[in-house]
Amino acid sequence: MAKTVYNTATSIDGFIADPDNSLEWLFTVPGSMPEETGPDGEPVEGPMDEFGEFLAGVGAICMGSTTYEWILEHENAVDHPEKWVYEPPSWVFTTRDLPAVPGKDIRFVSGDVAAVHAEMVAAAGERDRWIVGGGDLVGQFFDAGLLDEVRASLAPVFLGDGAPLLPRRILSHHLELIEAKASGPFASLAYRVK
Secondary structure, three states: OOOEEEEEEEEOOOEEEOOOOOOOOHHHOOOOOOOOEOOOOOEOOOOHHHHHHHHHOEEEEEEEHHHHHHHHHHHOOOOOHHHOOOOOOEEEEOOOOOOOOOOOOEEEEOOOHHHHHHHHHHHHOOOEEEEEEOHHHHHHHHHOOOOOEEEEEEEOOOOOOOEEOOOOOOOHHHEEEEEEEEEOOEEEEEEEEO
16 A cells, blocks of 8 residues: 655764755765675665665656756756656645756645645555655654655664654554564664554
């Protein structure tokens, strides 16, 4: 059955981006990049090993404007659309005019997440819907009863400040642990939202 999933990496102290809204801290952790190899040429284990499988099961994506702008800047995706690696249609929540990546199915939206979720369900069919971030957007899906699962890969990093993983009070009776495992230097956790 298709799910709406928040799948992200986070620091141990619960931040998905640093105070400058950057993810550069994440890329310093071994195993955070796909097909990464160590100094000895051997593959480095990490959560990206399973990310391709996760992404293959995704039929719709949504994200907030800060996440979208970071991807645009980091990948220079407007000038190099081939670097936009997401094939499913993507919804970007924003109240501003943002540039679109040429040739990609990116839809700019604002307002209530429920209407967008319905569009995502229709577009994704039997595949999952992925909420990339940020945490406040994910919280809106939770508030609307539309979040099914939270997957977090905890990186061995403490940031001390930044964009929180999920800035909502969600108590344990709403969450059921369905997976916990080591993935290289990361701890990967998955919770079903009840």
